[in-house]
Amino acid sequence: MKILVAVKRVVDYNVKVCVKSDNTGVDIANVKMSMNPFDEIAVEEAVRLKEAGIATEVVVVTAGVTQCQETLRTALAIGADRAILVETDAELQPLAVAKILKALSDKENAQMIILGKQAIDDDSNQTGQMLASLLDIPQATFASKVVIADGKATVTREVDGGLETIALSLPAVITTDLRLNEPRYVTLPNIMKAKKKTLEIVKPDELGVDIAPRLKTLKVEEPPKRSAGVMVADVAALVEKLKNEAKVI
């Protein structure tokens, strides 16, 4: 079984971004970039399936600028077999990415595509579902447990009231939630090994997909600030404030 894993290069989760003064976006010049944390979980899951003898090959893919190669190398160091970068400087929105991934999935004939449930930059939570829809295959979003057996994927999902388990015929799309696994620490020997793995670069045109953005960002602003609060001395003072000042209890 061949697994395709899609990853995204995003602002590192520890960075608190600042809105640009001209309100055209957030300032990401000179900030640390990393693999989207949910995608790291996706790569780890695919590599574990290969180590368990279920997957035969793990192909990691991304779309974006030249520097995305670093993100792919990280995935290769975790244990993916080879990588594909769909290189473009254009703004990519989830529908465009889903179309790119569909083209790659068709070409690779993947039996399973694993993605993070959402990217921590645009917080869209769309690409996996859109990909499943375009491929007309089933999906299991927000996965916290994946079991592959008898040509089926049985997936436990994190839903609002707790957990839900569904069974999918393959091929299928799975999107990862936080508790699916804990990605391994990437070791230096594996980083060195990853440098020798194949990283193919293609252009969106070669895949024949329309990546034009559909949404126009008119402006990006700071959220309204909360006014500074007060520190209270003890529990009695807190109760007094809540009762008489905030009047919420």
Add this chain to the structure above:
Amino acid sequence: MAALVIAEHDNQSLKVATLNAVAAALQCSPEVDILVAGSGADAATGVAAQIAGVRKVIQIDAPALADQLAEPLAVQILSIARGYSHLLAPATASGKNVMPRVAAQLDVAQLSDITKVVSADTFERPIYAGNAIATVQSGDPVKVITVRTTGFDPVAATGGTAVIEKQAAAESAGKSAFVGRELTKSDRPELTAAKIIVSGGRGLGSGEKYQELIAPLADQLGAALGASRAAVDAGYVSNDYQVGQTGKIVAPQLYVAVGISGAIQHLAGMKDSKVIVAINKDPEAPIFSVADYGLVADLFTAVPELTKALG
């Protein structure tokens, strides 16, 4: 043109998040219909028909729709999508699951987690865990939207006089099947609908301490229980308690954060609460930067004291 809201329900009752989505829909179009796609969902349909401001409730009933699986649900939405300018669902686990499937089939973008309707084609939505608010305009003929419930006050659950129209279910392929569900049973209010929330973090040290300290305080306040990601990861409570960027987004009247340091990802899920109280022994904890009332104290003594003071 009219807007269609996808009801969130369990066939019997309607989830309140539907009312927030209707509120957003009414800002997009004066004509709002609701789709109740389920199995034996007459009760939920009846409840939906009473929602204020709704024109029509479309009921599609089929066994395949019993568990709201994304594939058959998307097929039903697409079968009636023609004629609507806006398709909306609450940004809950279910809405997030199904709506992008619909958008992709219509070859349109989705607007996720909107917090404000600026005009019929322009919306505000948070990005970067709520550290920035983007105003985005869609040029697509149909707007597929998920609605962040905390951004819209719910419409009244009663007072409406919508007609109910039954439609036959469209065929779907059945490539996915429901296996089972483990839902947290609780007599406490639902997290996303609660007026007061008491949340516990890693400062509690264990699941036992969470139950021993947080639960009684919540009961005293009639509050729902929440938790930080760290507390969920450490196994103190189950995943559905998680408040944050990738968990539940809440905005209660009162949010009490106990032993929660206040990572960006947690703040993203609760900083729109009306009043925030933080109890933490570390005076430098980032949670104090968003708290209206901060108490630097050892939670193991302060929380029981607070519970007692409220009794």
